[in-house]
Amino acid sequence: MDIIVCVKHVPETAEAEIRIDASGRDIEKQGLVFDINEWDEYAIEEAVRIKEKFGGTITVITVGPEDADSTLRKCLARGADRAIRVTDPKISGSDAYAIAKILYNVIKGMRFDLILTGVQASDDESALVGPVLAEMLGIPHATMIKRIEFRDGKAIVNRELEGGFEEVLEVDLPALFTIQTGINEPRYVSIMAIRRAMQKEIKVLSLMDLGLSEEDVSETGSWIRVKEMFTPPAEKKVEFISGSPNEVASRIVEILRRRGLI
Amino acid sequence: MVEILVLAEHRGGQLRDITFEMLTKAINLSSKLGAEVISIVLGKDVKSFAPTLAEYSNRVLLVENPLFEHFNSDLYQEVLSRVIRELKPLLTLIGHTSYGIELAPRLAASLNIPLATDCIDITFENNSLIVTRQMYGGKVNVRAVVRRSESYMVTVRQGSFMVQKPSPPLGGRIEELSIPMERVVLRKRFIKYVPPPPGGVDITAADIIVSIGRGIKDKSNIPLVEDLAKSLGGVLACTRPIVDKGWLPSDRQVGISGKTVKPKLYLALGISGSFQHILGMRGSELVISVNKDPKAPIFGYSDYGVVEDLFKIIPVLKMKIDEVRARKE
Numbered sequence: 057m058d059i060i061v062c063v064k065h066v067p068e069t070a071e072a073e074i075r076i077d078a079s080g081r082d083i084e085k086q087g088l089v090f091d092i093n094e095w096d097e098y099a100i101e102e103a104v105r106i107k108e109k110f111g112g113t114i115t116v117i118t119v120g121p122e123d124a125d126s127t128l129r130k131c132l133a134r135g136a137d138r139a140i141r142v143t144d145p146k147i148s149g150s151d152a153y154a155i156a157k158i159l160y161n162v163i164k165g166m167r168f169d170l171i172l173t174g175v176q177a178s179d180d181e182s183a184l185v186g187p188v189l190a191e192m193l194g195i196p197h198a199t200m201i202k203r204i205e206f207r208d209g210k211a212i213v214n215r216e217l218e219g220g221f222e223e224v225l226e227v228d229l230p231a232l233f234t235i236q237t238g239i240n241e242p243r244y245v246s247i248m249a250i251r252r253a254m255q256k257e258i259k260v261l262s263l264m265d266l267g268l269s270e271e272d273v274s275e276t277g278s279w280i281r282v283k284e285m286f287t288p289p290a291e292k293k294v295e296f297i298s299g300s301p302n303e304v305a306s307r308i309v310e311i312l313r314r315r316g317l318i
Numbered sequence: 319m320v321e322i323l324v325l326a327e328h329r330g331g332q333l334r335d336i337t338f339e340m341l342t343k344a345i346n347l348s349s350k351l352g353a354e355v356i357s358i359v360l361g362k363d364v365k366s367f368a369p370t371l372a373e374y375s376n377r378v379l380l381v382e383n384p385l386f387e388h389f390n391s392d393l394y395q396e397v398l399s400r401v402i403r404e405l406k407p408l409l410t411l412i413g414h415t416s417y418g419i420e421l422a423p424r425l426a427a428s429l430n431i432p433l434a435t436d437c438i439d440i441t442f443e444n445n446s447l448i449v450t451r452q453m454y455g456g457k458v459n460v461r462a463v464v465r466r467s468e469s470y471m472v473t474v475r476q477g478s479f480m481v482q483k484p485s486p487p488l489g490g491r492i493e494e495l496s497i498p499m500e501r502v503v504l505r506k507r508f509i510k511y512v513p514p515p516p517g518g519v520d521i522t523a524a525d526i527i528v529s530i531g532r533g534i535k536d537k538s539n540i541p542l543v544e545d546l547a548k549s550l551g552g553v554l555a556c557t558r559p560i561v562d563k564g565w566l567p568s569d570r571q572v573g574i575s576g577k578t579v580k581p582k583l584y585l586a587l588g589i590s591g592s593f594q595h596i597l598g599m600r601g602s603e604l605v606i607s608v609n610k611d612p613k614a615p616i617f618g619y620s621d622y623g624v625v626e627d628l629f630k631i632i633p634v635l636k637m638k639i640d641e642v643r644a645r646k647e
């Protein structure tokens with residue numbers, strides 16, 4: 057089974073302070089810690105598990121600057137065989153659709169049985185690279201996958217619906233699946249494995265190598281262009297309780313008591 | 319004529335809320351644009367939906383076929399690409415749901431029309447389509463311009479628009495479309511539904527919920543919050559990552575892919591407040607959140623907020639609650 061996994065190098069923002077930059081169209085990236093997109097971590101783990109069962113190769117692909125090599129190295133350490141990174145200053149301003157185009161041009165000449173991506177990236181949350189890529193490649197796809205098995209040369213997958221429901225689908229191969237968190241338990245990667253991965257080569261491609269021009273990507277080749285960023289309005293007016301933990305706890309108890317909750 | 323096409327979503331014989339949320343937004347846009355609202359519904363047996371959809375639309379397109387018994391994005395794509403090519407609606411709205419995520423990106427790419435996903439607002443300004451969507455787990459909002467086109471597609475986030483029934487009802491014309499499907503070769507086939515595992519704790523019945531997120535850091539800290547929940551006479555619930563890691567069973571998950579709860583008290587500990595989670599707890603009567611990040615989106619959905627390390631609050635809080643209870647007994 058030859059598997060391609062598309063991954064993204066993203067900033068960790070759940071716990072970090074986010075500031076909108078001077079352009080008003082992006083966040084201040086400096087000082088943020090970047091790592092593999094959460095959904096992609098499950099995707100690469102799933103690919104490694106399939107390879108361990110059935111043999112074959114894993115190629116990881118990303119679009120991003122040199123820093124993104126650390127995400128690729130993590131994938132190599134987990135068990136990927138090859139890594140490709142597409143980089144070009146002209147890619148700046150590209151939305152998820154333009155990224156899908158780039159990935160298509162990397163993949164179109166390759167041999168594969170399966171492509172895995174994350175359901176979405178934690179930064180732009182577009183959830184569209186996978187299915188658009190499948191359309192461009194003309195292969196079947198399924199999104200939000202929580203389980204993959206193979207039977208008679210076909211994939212049997214569980215895809216997530218709302219409210220804890222799932223549906224089971226049979227999909228012809230080659231196919232593309234977008235992987236949902238919780239499909240597996242990503243393994244711990246040892247320092248040794250990461251060190252070994254340092255020796256593996258990362259192939260770097262430019263837009264020209266792919267026969268693409270700036271118009272194909274960037275804002276011109278994108279579906280959407282960010283105009284402005286702002287802090288979301290609050291739905292409820294929150295009252296902050298401050299003070300020592302002791303004071304805070306007393307206040308909460310008082311609120312609960314007043315409402316007859318304790 | 320300018321048209322706004324809305325894909326009605328249904329499951330288990332019921333139109334889903336997102337359908338009416340999108341129709342409400344479509345009606346609102348149509349009055350500004352002088353547009354017609356057209357709803358389209360696909361299924362094995364969808365005539366029963368027509369009267370309701372007609373109240374919210376100027377035209378209702380029914381596409382019935384035994385093949386559509388279960389949602390299959392390949393079949394939907396076949397039908398919708400034909401309809402969109404013929405009708406050339408200015409805007410097509412699809413829910414940013416499990417079904418929409420599967421369908422819309424591929425449909426838009428095949429038709430070569432620009433798509434903006436997971437939008438919470440939609441406006442037309444100077445002939446441009448402008449959408450509002452969120453990034454970074456709800457920490458920032460973005461206004462984005464969609465590439466100029468004759469036809470646009472937008473997927474709409476659930477719970478973004480409050481449903482308003484038009485009065486008087488629009489009384490839309492009901493039309494049946496027959497679209498030949500014999501030639502379609504299915505490369506993806508529905509096998510069955512899997513319901514959530516039975517049994518477990520019913521968090522939807524609880525008056526008091528203590529809910530934890532990734533801020534709890536480690537499985538070994540769970541007894542701490544279990545004790546707090548017990549003192550409060552409530553149940554323990556959580557965000558998705560806690561279930562993904564196997565720290566709590568899936569029946570404890572609150573959110574779009576878990577349970578929807580409406581307790582008297584929702585105590586959110588170390589939860590960032592991503593929208594997928596918010597959708598499951600928004601109806602709570604009283605929300606108190608503890609998070610060490612003052613900018614955490616959860617505070618925008620809370621009545622009271624505490625910016626603090628949850629591990630400093632929990633033990634003291636439990637102690638004080640136990641004191642009150644002891645005094646009462």
Ligand SMILES: Cc1cc2nc3c(=O)[nH]c(=O)nc-3n(C[C@H](O)[C@H](O)[C@H](O)COP(=O)(O)OP(=O)(O)OC[C@H]3O[C@@H](n4cnc5c(N)ncnc54)[C@H](O)[C@@H]3O)c2cc1C
Binds near residue numbers: 200455534556559
């Ligand atoms: C299709 C789809 C469906 C989804 N369905 C759901 C769903 O049903 N339910 C759901 O919850 N999620 C769902 N998600 C995931 C969702 O997008 C978020 O990833 C998730 O809700 C984040 O969980 P969290 O708040 O626990 O973690 P994080 O976002 O990582 O937040 C952790 C928070 O803890 C705080 N914190 C850390 N340490 C401390 C401390 N010591 N004291 C106080 N605060 C601390 C941090 O400041 C941060 O705000 C879904 C995603 C997708 C794509």
